[in-house]
Every structure is written in structure tokens, then in C-alpha cells.
Amino acid sequence: MADLKLTDVAKSYGDVNVLRNIDLDITSGEFIVFVGPSGCGKSTLLRMIAGLERITGGTLEIDGQQMNDIPPSQRGIAMVFQSYALYPHMTVRDNMAFALKIAGQSKEQIQQATDRAGKMLQLTPYLDRLPKALSGGQRQRVAIGRAIVRDPKVYLFDEPLSNLDAALRVATRIEIAQLKESMPDRTMIYVTHDQTEAMTLADRIVVLAGGGIAQVGAPLELYERPVNEFVAQFIGSPAMNLLPGRITGTGARTRVRLDAGGECEVAIPTGPEDEGLTVSLGVRPEDMRITDGPALFEGEVDLTEALGEVTLLYFGTGLEADPVIAKLPGIHNKLNHTTVRLTADPEAMHLFHEGNSLLYRDNPPPSAPRRMPEPEGGEDLDEIAKPNPAR
Numbered sequence: 001m002a003d004l005k006l007t008d009v010a011k012s013y014g015d016v017n018v019l020r021n022i023d024l025d026i027t028s029g030e031f032i033v034f035v036g037p038s039g040c041g042k043s044t045l046l047r048m049i050a051g052l053e054r055i056t057g058g059t060l061e062i063d064g065q066q067m068n069d070i071p072p073s074q075r076g077i078a079m080v081f082q083s084y085a086l087y088p089h090m091t092v093r094d095n096m097a098f099a100l101k102i103a104g105q106s107k108e109q110i111q112q113a114t115d116r117a118g119k120m121l122q123l124t125p126y127l128d129r130l131p132k133a134l135s136g137g138q139r140q141r142v143a144i145g146r147a148i149v150r151d152p153k154v155y156l157f158d159e160p161l162s163n164l165d166a167a168l169r170v171a172t173r174i175e176i177a178q179l180k181e182s183m184p185d186r187t188m189i190y191v192t193h194d195q196t197e198a199m200t201l202a203d204r205i206v207v208l209a210g211g212g213i214a215q216v217g218a219p220l221e222l223y224e225r226p227v228n229e230f231v232a233q234f235i236g237s238p239a240m241n242l243l244p245g246r247i248t249g250t251g252a253r254t255r256v257r258l259d260a261g262g263e264c265e266v267a268i269p270t271g272p273e274d275e276g277l278t279v280s281l282g283v284r285p286e287d288m289r290i291t292d293g294p295a296l297f298e299g300e301v302d303l304t305e306a307l308g309e310v311t312l313l314y315f316g317t318g319l320e321a322d323p324v325i326a327k328l329p330g331i332h333n334k335l336n337h338t339t340v341r342l343t344a345d346p347e348a349m350h351l352f353h354e355g356n357s358l359l360y361r362d363n364p365p366p367s368a369p370r371r372m373p374e375p376e377g378g379e380d381l382d383e384i385a386k387p388n389p390a391r
């Protein structure tokens, strides 16, 4: 068992508030991923859970026991760092055994634990090597092995794959997913900048922004039903297009006229009072397709990027929405500098008013935070994670 409960957790360094109002319930066995822009406090939050940073407000409980003042070694937690943090003069086995020796375990216990971890991580042939004789991926596996031998209740990973090249990243990501499957009752919390890691590893993603939580939810919930423009643009790559417009027809489906000229229908219900409301139409690049019929957007392609399986088309609109991006399956570099008409399915589009999704107006998701962070320190954060849309 390893349930974690964070209640109103805050962190400040002197006068600088880095995190505030963090409420989060993590259930035993969950794989939680923290994402958010650089400097939003992901590592700080992880380090507070580990006990490496003092919690300056609120409480952290693990299995019902308050942990604020419990030293890291007594929290039942192990942390894996981006930098591996291996002892260069010790063999792989000694690196993994180190914490167990300090804890006074017997030789047999240590041998058993390191053999087991070596086997789980396919490190058995390397147990007598020094870290310098290992690849980056193998070193990171040793770092994970050091955590495993201690058999913690909670694993914390701080960008563990970011020093690896692309192919090793994929291989090690899959190993971490398999590791989680082999330890279903262990809780894992993972910080990353990598969308693929977040989307594929997480049971739930926590999007941090502006010192607070913008949304918590299953990866596809955040992708399909973002609560606000910030989450909509943060999850998914390239980011969701946001096209300014106005509601011109209401009902079970909503009609929108875009400032750039196009028109479309969105499968989100609105009432007569919404007539004329200014909105942003959210369309993911991968949901756009070329049409001969009515278009929601028409423009000249400024640039194409053919990536093989998909082609990205970039359009300048002269509006705030620049550039509008479409992601089409296949190779379409001949479309460069041609005029293209684009549409998308009504079910695939989103509507935001003053930054917040109209989808949640009368029906806030349980994952949306109860209290929103106040913007602070001159950061332009007031559009992030507001309560449900005010009209």
C-alpha cells in the first residue's frame, strides 16, 4: 500500500512562492506523471514528496501518516535522478548494494536483492563492471536498480530518460512500463518534458502551471477534454490551434463564425444566451483535413514539413492564432505555397470562452482543481486554470 495525499501543499523560497494550493490524492499502485512548463515546480514537488525539500505549507500524508517532518530515509520512497547519481568507483552490484549495506542488511540479503534487481533489469552480465564501462541506458538501469533493491512503496523519477538518445529513450521507457507492470502495488511518480512518456506511462497526468494544478486526468481525458486553453495547448504536439470567433447559432450543436472568415459547427451544446459570445475554436492539427466543401479555414501554405508518415502545413493568418498548423497523413510537400481549404469533424473541435472550455461549464470534471492558484510574481498566468467559465 502507498496512498499519497497532498493537502494545500505550498513551497516558497523566501518571498518567492513556487507552488501553492496543491491538492492531490494518489492511490496505491498508480503511475502519476507531472508535466508543465519549465520552472513550474515539477521537480520541487517531487523533491518535497521525497523529503529533499522542506514543505513550507500544507501536509503530505503517505498511507495516512503525516510525512512533513519525516526524514527521506524513513518515508519508504526511492528516487531515480536524471543524472543517474552512481558512485564511479563502485561496481554495478556495489552501487545497488550501497543503501542496503548502510541499512545493515546481511550479505545473503544483499546478494539476493542485487541478483533480483539485476535480473529484472537485464543487468546480470554487468554486475561486476564499473559505471564507466556501461552505456547511458545501462547506467540508468543501474540507477533504477538502486531504487528496486530497497523495495520502496513509492518510486520517484525525475526526468530519468532525458540524458539518453532517442532510441535508448524508447527502449528504457518500455522497460519502465514493464517494471511498473511487474510491481502493480507500487506507486510511481514521474517528472518529464516528453509528451510520449507522459501519454504512454501515466495512469493520470498532473498538469502543473502557474504554481498550481491546471488539470489532473487520464492521458486521453486531457487530450480529448482539456479544461482550459492552457491544457489544450500543452497536451498534444504540435499544439492545438486556437482560432478566434463568435457564436452565431446555438442548440445541441453550436455554430461558430471565425474572425478569419470560415464557419463551422461544433458538437458542444449552447443555449440562446450564448448567441454572439466570443470564443476560441480549438482544433488539433491532426484533426484538420483538406476539403472542397465548406471550410473552417482557408489560407496559403507558408511552409510544409514532410516527416514521412505525416506532413505539417503552416499557415500565417495575421491573427493572434498564428501559425495555424495542419498535420496530414502522408507526404504533401507539393502543397507549399498553394491555397488550401481545411475542415474538421464537429465532434473533434473544442470551444473556449475566456480561456475555459464550454464543455465543462455546467459540469466541472472531478479532476479539475477545487481551488485555483492566484497568479503571482508578474507571471502571465491569470488565464491558466481559472474556475469554470464565467460568462
Ligand SMILES: Nc1ncnc2c1ncn2[C@@H]1O[C@H](COP(=O)(O)OP(=O)(O)OP(=O)(O)O)[C@@H](O)[C@H]1O
Binding pocket: 013, 016, 018, 036, 037, 038, 039, 040, 041, 042, 043, 044, 045
Ligand atoms: N533553491 C532555490 N531557491 C530559489 N528558487 C528555487 C530554488 N530551487 C528552485 N527554485 C525555483 O523554483 C521554480 C521551480 O523549479 P523546478 O526545478 O521545480 O521546476 P521544474 O518545473 O522542474 O523545471 P524544469 O522543467 O526546467 O526542470 C523555478 O522557478 C526555480 O527557479
